[in-house]
Every structure is written in structure tokens, then in C-alpha cells.
Amino acid sequence: xxxxxxxxxxxxxxxxxxxxxxxxxxxxxxxxxxxxxxxxxxxxxxxxxxxxxxxxxxxxxxxxxxxxxxxxxxxxxxxxxxxxxxxxxxxxxxxxxxxxxxxxxxxxxxxxx
Amino acid sequence: xxxxxxxxxxxxxxxxxxxxxxxxxxxxxxxxxxxxxxxxxxxxxxxxxxxxxxxxxxxxxxxxxxxxxxxxxxxxxxxxxxxxxxxxxxxxxxxxxxxxxxxxxxxxxxxx
Numbered sequence: 001x002x003x004x005x006x007x008x009x010x011x012x013x014x015x016x017x018x019x020x021x022x023x024x025x026x027x028x029x030x031x032x033x034x035x036x037x038x039x040x041x042x043x044x045x046x047x048x049x050x051x052x053x054x055x056x057x058x059x060x061x062x063x064x065x066x067x068x069x070x071x072x073x074x075x076x077x078x079x080x081x082x083x084x085x086x087x088x089x090x091x092x093x094x095x096x097x098x099x100x101x102x103x104x105x106x107x108x109x110x111x112x113x
Numbered sequence: 114x115x116x117x118x119x120x121x122x123x124x125x126x127x128x129x130x131x132x133x134x135x136x137x138x139x140x141x142x143x144x145x146x147x148x149x150x151x152x153x154x155x156x157x158x159x160x161x162x163x164x165x166x167x168x169x170x171x172x173x174x175x176x177x178x179x180x181x182x183x184x185x186x187x188x189x190x191x192x193x194x195x196x197x198x199x200x201x202x203x204x205x206x207x208x209x210x211x212x213x214x215x216x217x218x219x220x221x222x223x224x225x
Contacts, residue, residue: 042218046213105153105154
């Protein structure tokens with residue numbers, strides 16, 4: 001049973017436009033969420049996180065939105081740059097003090113120049 | 114600060130053999146986690162070690178085991194390898210009190 005789902009395997013966006021990556025979860029006990037970016041032949045790199053007491057967190061061009069009632073989170077990248085082309089994973093855990101993160105299957109973002 | 118180091122980067126083994134993967138965490142980090150990445154399955158949690166003790170475990174068979182040493186370095190062992198064990202094995206470290214994981218570049222294991 002996939003508790004964290006990324007239903008779009010791939011996404012293409014023009015440079016300078018907004019990229020929106022989506023993630024759905026089924027476990028209502030999840031209260032800490034993260035986004036990672038992964039380039040080929042490298043490990044995932046942490047981008048941004050959000051706890052369930054918030055509904056939005058921003059860091060530069062990256063913003064994560066959390067809708068607890070819909071069990072949905074999204075990552076917005078504005079403006080998108082060619083260097084953002086990578087696979088993006090969302091992850092969730094039941095408490096922020098544990099490292100048992102459940103990851104989605106990833107969305108491959110391609111930013112077109 | 115050096116990042117998480119995993120060795121070896123690539124490994125080819127035969128079915129039935131066993132394998133040991135190594136991970137050196139970021140200096141000062143006391144928690145080490147292991148994940149398996151296969152195509153279409155995302156990253157699946159194997160186990161997490163903190164101060165030489167397994168603190169969390171995922172849903173993998175007992176053929177997958179690990180340990181952590183007093184210097185926080187960790188090893189993961191897979192015995193009686195199966196073709197389905199072919200994957201990228203990722204190690205991640207963290208200070209130990211929550212927050213994001215810092216991943217290494219992984220060990221690509223191929224079982225033939």
C-alpha cells in the first residue's frame with residue numbers, strides 16, 4: 001500500500017514559468033513532510049520541509065503548501081530554471097523526531113529553455 | 114564539512130552471495146538510515162541506527178541487516194542475494210533529533 005503518492009511521473013515546464021509538483025498521502029498520522037531533488041548518479045538533496053502546524057513554507061524560489069484536510073501537498077518552483085530539471089520526491093513521517101520517512105515514487109521535472 | 118560517503122559506488126554480485134555496503138556519515142551526525150531505491154518504487158526505508166542501536170526498521174526480510182559502530186559509521190549486509198535485490202542503496206545521516214536526512218550518492222548493486 002503506497003502511503004505517499006506522486007501521481008505524475010513526469011512534468012515539462014518552460015523556463016521562467018511556475019512548476020507545480022503534487023503529492024498525496026493516505027496516513028492521517030503523518031505530520032512532517034519534505035521535498036527532495038535528485039540528479040542522476042547523485043543522492044537526493046533536501047529542498048524544503050513543512051510540519052503539519054503550518055500550511056505554507058517558503059525558501060527562495062521554492063514554496064511548499066500543505067492541505068491537511070485533502071491530505072495533499074504541493075511544491076511550487078517560481079521561476080523555473082533549466083538547472084531545476086531533476087526527479088523530485090516528497091516524503092512524510094509520523095513525527096519529526098523519527099527518520100522513518102515514507103517516500104513517493106518521484107516526479108521527473110524537465111524545464112525547457 | 115565532508116558529506117555522506119558510501120562505498121563502493123558499484124557492485125556486481127551473483128545470486129546466493131552476500132554483500133556488505135559501507136556508509137560514513139557527516140561528522141557529528143549520530144543517526145544513519147538506509148533506503149533502497151528501485152525503478153517505480155521510490156525510496157523504501159530499510160532501517161535507522163542511532164548510537165549503535167537500531168531505532169526503526171522497515172518491512173524488509175531478515176536477509177537485510179545492518180549495524181552502526183561507535184564512530185557512527187554504518188554497514189549494511191544483504192545475505193543470500195536475489196535478483197530482486199538489484200537496486201540503488203542509499204545511506205543518509207542526520208544529527209539525530211529530527212529534521213531532514215542528508216544522503217550519500219549511493220551504492221548501485223547489481224545481482225546476476
